[in-house]
Amino acid sequence: MTSRFFVLCAACLAMTASANMSLDPQAIQEVFGRNGYAPPAPPQSPQQAVPVTPAPPKQVVAVTPAPPAPPPDDVFSPVPADYDQFDWTLTKRVAAGSDKNFLLSPLGLKLALAILTEAATGVTQNELSSVLGFDLDRNVVRSKFSTIIESLQKESPYYILNLGSRIYVGDNTHPRQRFAAIAQEFYKTELKNVNFNNPAVASKEINSWVSNITQGHIPSLVNEDDVANMVVLVLNTLYFKGSWYHQFPPNATHFGKFNVSPRLVSYVDYMNVNAKFFYTESTKYDAKILRMPYLGNKYAMYIIVPNSLLGLPRVLNDIGGLRQELDNLREYTVDVTLPRFQFDQTSQLDGILRELGIRAAFEDTASFPGIARGQDMDQRLKVSKVLQRAGIVVNELGSVAYSATEISLVNKFGEDIEATAEVVADKPFLFFIQDEATRQLLFTGRVSEPHGQDGVLKV
Template identity: 30%
Template structure:
């Protein structure tokens, strides 16, 4: 690949979840995703969630490290690129990201969901935003610009990427910081801009919510957490006993922790044995949905959950190519964005952080895409949910069923960025 054939996609996030390993996914129904004939037929949440499990499967590398992504952030940033995709790139993006081939359907579905996310609430903060940063001498295709502004709320601003790269990076980074409540800093490095950089697309999502019923701080105590390799560490473990929505199988337990307002929840999936890899290798979106359907609120549950706060960083271009998104990285298939040149993608980097405490969760995510010129019982039964070994969790918008963040906790006290 030459320098002219490049888009840089950098994804940053901050939230209260982690990432999964080799999670399998059942194939989404193409009749309700890529072949959907109407907005009513297309299920954006199902498409987003199917992509989430596919990507997690590709990200599994057998390591025992924390991992975190925001499927919704990636899904949305790539949708803005998809709006300008043509030919085989258009087809591949639809197949890999479960977009409808009819772009007008995705536009309406995306706008409906953006409006849902940005709906004001007194109970929590949840906002998403999109922006496009265009090189001064470039012009967006009129229809593309109109659709991005109308359906993705994407504002357009011009920058001098070539002449003033550091200043351009500062402007983009300040926007990201503002949208994520200063949780994501220095997303873009001015050194990534060169004479071929024509466009940067940014997406940000921010969430700050309190638990519907907070954990009492005086009940938090230092307890043992068993790592995947058998080592033991001491960590702050939150404790509560109350009625939770709970389910179990011979291999797994699932627990719902609702946030105040009941629009969003965290779901924790805990293997009964300390073998997170076995769970990941045999857990898919169908299993996840089935576990949720079988949950009930009949029993009181003793819950021990570690406080955790960490950051992760992943390079996503190789996983996306492995999933079938080849032409977007090698051909000139993004031909419907700027009038002067066709664009393609070179790199996708995803960085995330998470903070879960007694009061609740704060999360933020940002995605930047740089495009360059290519030219029930009688007696109460108390259940026990002791998350003292690695587990998977999801933050989900219950209004739509869309997974906003998903991840895995391998080490609850890990608190520095790692890049691979």
């Protein structure tokens, strides 16, 4: 019998604006709150008064409500990052595929692949660990990811981050208890049985879960054909919504030119704010690097704008060294001009992973015995597809981003400084969003056309 094993990752980053990126009262109220006004109750018809005995007067004590707690101050302290070399390598390779917009969730894909690594043995496991940059001691890897997930799951009134991981297993497949326990304890991943022989029901259940995690931004990740006769689906979803620490005044937004290429100009809405930011002028990359924090002092978006129209490849070609440049960030008063941007993208990543050195997982010699019991030679699994769907919306109030990563397996035989600066992002630029506590890259991307170039990227 031919069956399939599929891994999929979804990630979402979105701003608080509406889909067409215009600000409306509802969006502003969502970020800044409501006044809580309620209309007076209608007058009631008069009724006969009932005599009562007056009670002794009570002493009234005036209570002054406590003022709302201010958001924590923005603090930036660069620290060494580990487990991120794969993220930069992946970003560089995807960017090389075209000069269009792209958006990835390196963390989402890495989490999905880490779970697969737990189930692999032999060459399959060695290739996954090597490309991902994992320690050979699995206990070290488990501890690292447990710390990352714990950091991401911290709740705050200043932002929303939803992270969900599931492994859907066919009704006829019996997961190993040890694998299920490891997935739950260290990766907070639930194993759930589903009837892949009824693809309509299975796809509906999977899509409902992904839509809930991404707050409706990814309503249909898979279709019936995707899940028909599947054996295992490894699924990771990520949704982030944050408000800028320094929000852009809506009345400062203006229309202007964005230089897509030497021969192509697009007219877009530019946001503008003048505030204290951590910033550096990079000689190495001939580019400006700006850190834009979100409320809550936990997440931040970094913008890398080359000084020349054709200067972005210089950044991308040596993107692995970008982390060192962040040590040069200092606090300046920066006048920031940034376009609103929004786009969605689906990336098929099988080919890239093969090029990076993950090959055995896709071949008939793949070995994933840790997933399920009873795998005979004609029932063993291999990866058939790695797909990620992601989207982002950025406007005056904040950002929203979302992604889903899917991996399917198929039966193989089937500091303060008084200074000023200016950053004008009027040409293609690179950005990434990271968890400042763990230095993990939630999203990386390039804006070549702020109005968006939605579509499918196969690389």
